[in-house]
Amino acid sequence: VSFQFADALPLCFSIETRRTIGQKYSALAGLYRQYTLIYIVADERDVIRLRTNYRREDVYLYRTLASPAQARERFLEYIKAMNMLHQHPRWYNEVTANCTTSIRTQRSVNERAPWDWRMLINGEADELLYERHAIVTGGLPFSELKQRSLINERARAADNSPDFSQLIREGLPK
Template sequence: MLLRGAAGLMAGALLFLSGGWGAFALAIRLPAPRLPRLVVAGMWMMACLVAWTAWMGWRAGWALPGLAIAHALLLGWWVSIRPRNDRIWADDVACLLHGDVRGSHVVLHNVRDFAWRGDDDYDVRWERREYDLDRLRGVDAILSYWAGQAIAHAMLSFAFDDGSHVVFSVEIRRKRDEAFSEIGGFFRQFELVLIAAEERDIVRVRTNVRGEDAYVFPLRMTPDAMRSLFVSYVAAANDLHRAPRFYNTVTSNCTTLVYRMAKRIDGALPFDVRLLLTGYLPEYLHDAGALDGRFGVDTWRQLGRVTARAKATGPEDDFSAAIRRGIPPAR
């Protein structure tokens, strides 16, 4: 009797988890308007509860086979959901980055250079850009905080000897008029997109339009490592151009993909929970030796906070130079 009770509690816990996952999946991804989705999700949870009660309380023989069949059908539907590149996308993620690498010469197609006046007021510009990897001079991690101290969006900015920069940013690919949802990121709601953009676009929109708090952290990297990391971004962009992927809040987000690319350069980089709690990425970079050790993390945060400088820039200013005033280069 005791063994049956323990087994029932374990089965109940598993059923609660699987039933909850199924309810969220149906509520978020079922191809129907919002109210029918919620009704179906509620019916799913109720059916799971009834089946568990029938099995535990009434010892009904149909309960477990019924649950197994229902979950098999749910999983069959779930695996049939595929990422796509042919939706009606929001303007800022409408074009897919791809590139060509020939030696040190790189051509990037669809580099974003929007002029933002508001979230719904901007000039659309997608451009073709050429880069010489022999002229790479530095890499900065840029963090933009939007949900407290633990959560930030991470980007990498590559600097060239003529003062130009290009930022790579892993983001969700939203459909037009669709809003971001952390929960939806667990349930295949969004495709993944890799953006290459000018700093005056991708950083300025976060500080000056969306009210986020941005920081620049110069990284210690050898020329070969910088070059290899840049090329890995181009390869990742080409992969997404050929075969779309889903964004995942934990496994395929802005920081975990940066980590996977960087690990190709330094296989000793450890995995750390701070790669998920992205607001603490500077501490991780400092401990891993990627952040210049002559200052502590708190000092780097003070030096690297660029929000006020970004807000003070005008359309004709050199945005990249303006936000870096007072930030010592890595050495």
């Protein structure tokens, strides 16, 4: 999740498993307290380029329909969750405390989005956000929006450009 600011570069949050040196990720092990949760906060370029240029993962970028006040509230929820993890470390769990469910649980119980199975499957949350009208669609069907939102080539082309964040957003509906 990236947060944009009026006078600074975008800041990116990534919720991940914290592994020991040499420890490989396993979905099965993720059910049995093998990893703790960690929030990575970094320059947007660093987070995206790690995934597009080195790990060769597909990266999709969507604009949200959040107002500035709502975005500020979400940003503060991330900070609060990070501080809570510092005080009380949590185990990662493939089902109950993964990257997507951790975002959901940052909100108070009465403010959480209803549960959906797509929160458990990597790569399915974007369709859920589309259906819930939480992202800018430009009136596109989901399949076309997803295709446009794949930013790997733009991220590789933008590489070290000072305009990286603007370049990766080219072609996204506004």
